[in-house]
Amino acid sequence: MPTKTAVLSEGKSKILHTTDDPNLLIQEFKDDATAFNGVKKGTIVGKGVFNQSISTSIFRLLEQAGIKTHLVEVLNDREQLVKRVDIVMVEFVVRNIAAGSLCRRYATEEGLKLERPMIEYFVKSDELGDPLIGREAIAILGLADYEILDLASELTMKVNEIMVAFWKTLGIDLVDFKLEFGRDNEGNLLLADEITPDGCRLWDTKTGEKLDKDRFRFDMGGVEESYARLQSLVTEAAGV
Ligand SMILES: Nc1ncnc2c1ncn2[C@@H]1O[C@H](COP(=O)(O)OP(=O)(O)OP(=O)(O)O)[C@@H](O)[C@H]1O
Ligand SMILES: [Mg+2]
Structure with a gap:
């Protein structure tokens, strides 16, 4: 070990x-x-x-x-x-329902169901405040080449499909989430980092209640209780 x-x-x-x-x-x-x-x-x-x-x-x-x-x-x-991987310095964000920075950026109404899932790319840089970036800039500035970008984007959409269906069985809408990828020593592109309520927006389908880190962001209370509830729901349902 x-x-x-x-x-x-x-x-x-x-x-x-x-x-x-x-x-x-x-x-x-x-x-x-x-x-x-x-x-x-x-x-x-x-x-x-x-x-x-x-x-x-x-x-x-x-x-x-x-x-x-x-x-x-x-x-x-x-x-x-x-x-251990070399992290691709891009955050892959999928959005199914409008929330967070998307609403601020485009004055879009929170809760709007998007016609289809969309990916947004952000630079992984605390110093710069993780700015939004386009595909061209990612490739031309050398953050990732098109091959990695396309493969990671394809994987991101596949993860979204699986996750939307999974959360749905728990009575929860997957609003949006962030993924990170990296390459291992053999050059394989691996999903890395974490998938948790820190980086996902999760809303109760029936009540619309926010169950994720937004409870902490906006001092809504019941943060620990919500994380605990999600953990027990997920471990029971995933059975893995
Ligand atoms: N398998 C891995 N190999 C190497 N680095 C990884 C791996 N998985 C995750 N990381 C990196 O480890 C760090 C995890 O720490 P944490 O999530 O606390 O960082 P953070 O403060 O959110 O910073 P960042 O903005 O870089 O994510 C992240 O920088 C993430 O990109
Ligand atoms: Mg992190």
């Missing part, structure tokens, strides 16, 4: 540790929560445990559908062993 050797990086919600195997990392989920590009900071008690569990269940579900991910195995309730 690989053991931790050093802290590779500490981000806003996770710590990455190197291990004695150069191709494997340990991804540790923290309780820290941030919003609005780190302007708002706080703690969601137990979030690291809930998110590790939720992300594992969803990644396993995706693996079963043939999507390659970085997840190797769960080590404990906050830590996963993952394959």
